[in-house]
Amino acid sequence: MWLPIIGLIVGIVLGLSSEFTVPVEYRNYLSIAVLAALDTVFGGIRSYLENIFDIKVFMSGFFFNTLLAAGLAFLGVYMGIDLYLAAIFAFGVRLFNNIAVIRRIMIGRWFNDKSYND
Amino acid sequence: MRPTKEVPFIIILISIIIGFMLAVQFKSYNTAAAPESKDISQLRQDLQKELERHQRLLTEISKYDQLLYEYENPLNQADSVKVMKEELYRIQVFAGLASLEGKGLMIRIEEMPQYSGDQEISSLTQIYDDDLRYIVNELFGAGAQAISINGNRMNPTTSIRNVGNDIQIDTRVIKLPYEIRVIGDPDVLESAMKLKGFEEYFMVINKKITMKKLDKLLIPAYDGKGMIRFMKPLKEGS
Helix, strand or coil, X not given: CHHHHHHHHHHHHHHHHCCCCCCHHHHHHHHHHHHHHHHHHHHHHHHHXXXXXXXXXXXXXXXXXXXXXXXXXXXXXXXXXXXHHHHHXXXXXXXXXXXXXXXXXXXXXXXXXXXXXX | CCCCCHHHHHHXXXXXXXXXXXXXXXXXXXXXXXXXXXXXXHHHHHHHHHHHHHHHHHHHHHHHHHHHHHHHCCCCHHHHHHHHHHHHHHHHHHHCCCCEEEEEEEEEEEECHHHCCCCCCCCCCCXXXXXXXXXXXXXXXXXXXXXXXXXXXXXXXXXXXXXXXXXXXXCEEECCCEEEEEECCHHHHHHHHHHXXXXXXXXXXXXXXXXXXXXXXXXXXXXXXXXXXXXXCCXXXX
């Protein structure tokens, strides 16, 4: 349970301490990628809580979603369509969905009430 | 779900990647997007502020320059005015614009007494501008500080020339007897005159030259109007 938090802290410390910055023109892609990664993480937490967590699905989802989101945004720039909006919309909705499910599960466990789970 | 040994490492790796991305995104956004988030009026205000700061700094610079100048030239205002007046007086003396008094020599050139009744002016017995110029030049060469001929002060642009049968100094006609007043060391001036044989020379053309050493001699200032035209001073170093 503590592993993700420890990893997150280590990653943040690494990112802040390193001088690595993303060029301005690639910042949009990174933000989309971050969004996708967050979505995957919350999806992972949700599946863990629902006891259907699979590390292979989680890992592939993480990388695939991240790269797909960034690639979609990249493609959109070249096609003249704001495709990153699609990514933001999709991932945003899924993020809220996942967080809502996680919230219900947590509340159900907190109050030992199974009725919240479904 | 198949719990294996790799799962914790994968989770740690992924969370590290997410943390890294978050941090980089946060940093990039903060460094690059901060100036863009200001609108025009805000930028104008900032510009105004910076301009005011610039103005203030310029004022400070000029203040310190002034201070530096005062330190380098430790004269208060009264002193500098005094210095300027002294310099002006020195220049006036040199340029012949100030009346002077001092010891010197008075040279008088007149007709020989026995010929005073002679009305005929012969070209042989006439004094030419060359003669007077020669005298003036020799006197300056002997260390004369100031010279006047019949009350006409010699200044750097004075001309002595013949116009008809008369000699003009700066377009003023002078007539015999000539009275040349010189300020300088009387002995040196007298011996210079004698050495060059002026007495003998003027005797040949029937003129008598008398020299009188005086302790107090007054030389008037140049009374013409000097006009500065056609010229302006160059700045030093240009």
